[in-house]
Structures are given as C-alpha cells and as structure tokens.
Amino acid sequence: MSEISFDWKPGIEEVCLKLKDKKRIGVQVPDGLKTKSHEITTLINELTGAKVLLWGEPTYGACDLADRPLEEIGADALIHLGHLPMPYHSEFYAIPTYFVPVRHTGTLNLEIEAINEIKNILPNKIGIVTTAQHLHLVDYAGEILEKHGFDTSVTTGGPRLAGQGQLLGCNSSAARRLRVDGFLYIGTGLFHPLTVALSTGKPVACLEPHNGIVSIADPKPFLKQRYAAISKAKDAQRWAVLFSNQIGQKRIELAEKIEELLIKGGRETIMVGSIHQSHDQLLGMGIDAAVITACPRLAIEDGPTWPIPLLTVPETKIVMGKIKPEPYPFDEFA
C-alpha cells in the first residue's frame, strides 16, 4: 500500500498566485488538517505577503464558511481548505472565497480479489460515487471495472455538488440520478454509502481505496438506531428546533414550519440558533427532544451520544404522523 497523506500544497500555491494584492487573508482548515495549520498559514504569508488569520471554529463543509465573520474583522479574502465549493451559493460570499481541494495521495488499490468481491455484491450495471477526497480516483476505477465486464456510469448531482460522482452527507443525488442496479462507493466510513443504499434501495459495495478492502453497506444497524430515537421522541413534550445561520445550512423557513407542526401536535417549542449545534446549548432549558434543521449528519452521527433524542426533519414528521416511517426518509438538502 502506498503512503497516504493529504495533498494541499499545490492548491495553496495556485490560489496564492491570485492573492498578491490582498492585505489580510482568512483561512479555514478542516479538523483533519489542524496539525498542518502553522505550515499552511506560514506558506500563505510567504507567497502573498499578507497577514494570515486562521479561523478557529470547526468547519464541516463548503456549507460552513467563515466569510462573514472574517469580513467583519477586515479580511479581504478567504482560503477554505478541504471542500469543494457549493455552486448554488457561490455568488453570495461576503469576501472573495477560494477553495483548495485536499486529496488523499495514496494510489487506488483495486486488484482482482477486490474486483471478485465487488462482483459477488453488485450486479453488472453500476454507478460510481465517492467523496471530495477521492474524486480523482473515479475515472480510473471505472476503466479497471469496465475491463472486467462492468458497465459503469458516473454523473454530477444537484447544485450543492461540484464534482462528478461526488456525494455529501446531505445529498446523494449523484447516485439517484443514475439508472443502474447498484453502486460502488470509493472511500472510507459508512455514512455516505448508507445514504446511497437508503435513498436508492439498491446494493452498495464499499471499496476502501488504499487497502483494497471491500464491504457491503448494511443499513440495518443504522435503521434500528434511528427508529429507536423516533420512538423515544414520541413522548417528548418540550422540543428545541435547532437552526444555523451558516450559508449552506440555513433553513429558517423549514425550522418555522416544523415548529408549527410541533405546536399543532400539542408540544412546547423553543427555536435555538447557532453556528454549530450541541447539547450543551440546551442545558437548563428542560428540553425533552430536539430537531435539527441544519446539518442532518449531526442527528445521525452525534445524536446517539445526546441524552435526549435528536431527530432530523423527516424523522420529526414521522413522530407527528405527517409521513410514514417506511421507507426511511433521509433528510436531503435540495
């Protein structure tokens, strides 16, 4: 297996060529690159001569930009590392914003054993999907699989997505748009392939791209956990309706609608806004359950660690009898 690291330097060098006239540049770095923060800010300063300000809040996606607070303190550009832009809101940045994609450098490991395992899981006609870090492997994976008899397709999803085959935790349209019988997910982690399996109802094989391990995305444990949270929330009387002001996570009208639904159903509510949501924000308010209208991944990944049920918007509609519990409805941003 080749050594895996993050490939961010060429992207910074390219972007800095456009920023020679800037005086104060803000930088956002995802958690996985925090250890490189000093190297990154030093390099930007050397290449541009500008003052460089690292924004210390976490960032989870292009939905989660620091352009507005950085504008308030006089920054004249933002460099955002690790995510691709979301085309639908690219006209609304408060200051010029430049995205530096961060790729995993390891080569694709797709040997005959892995191909045979994929054949055991998937039919012949498949779509290929992945996350931003592995988009550069999609075409090559398709070429190899075609040589072994697969009929592969890739497409770009909706306006939140910039790359061919790209998935987000809140959007699997790059899978849903394809007329295929199954999907190969290239990447790590279970969350993204589960969204594909649940939103398409088709089998999904997961290929860990650098060690060649193949597995099936099995939604059963996930569904068990989500239906348990839904069931627990049925008895909840006081609800927090959580919303964010971040450009790609802001759904204030939806938050107000879900609050109305809860009130009509005889529940007490309080609307709670923040950049990033946590259970600590609700301490002392006597909250029995919460619904998140910002990043739905929070409910799925962090929800199980909260002492109260934390539901997505469609899960809350199930509690209130507005939609059927099956098939399980993922909360997707359009």
Ligand code: SF4
């Ligand atoms: S899953 Fe959450 S963090 Fe990721 S793009 Fe969607 S809203 Fe942003």
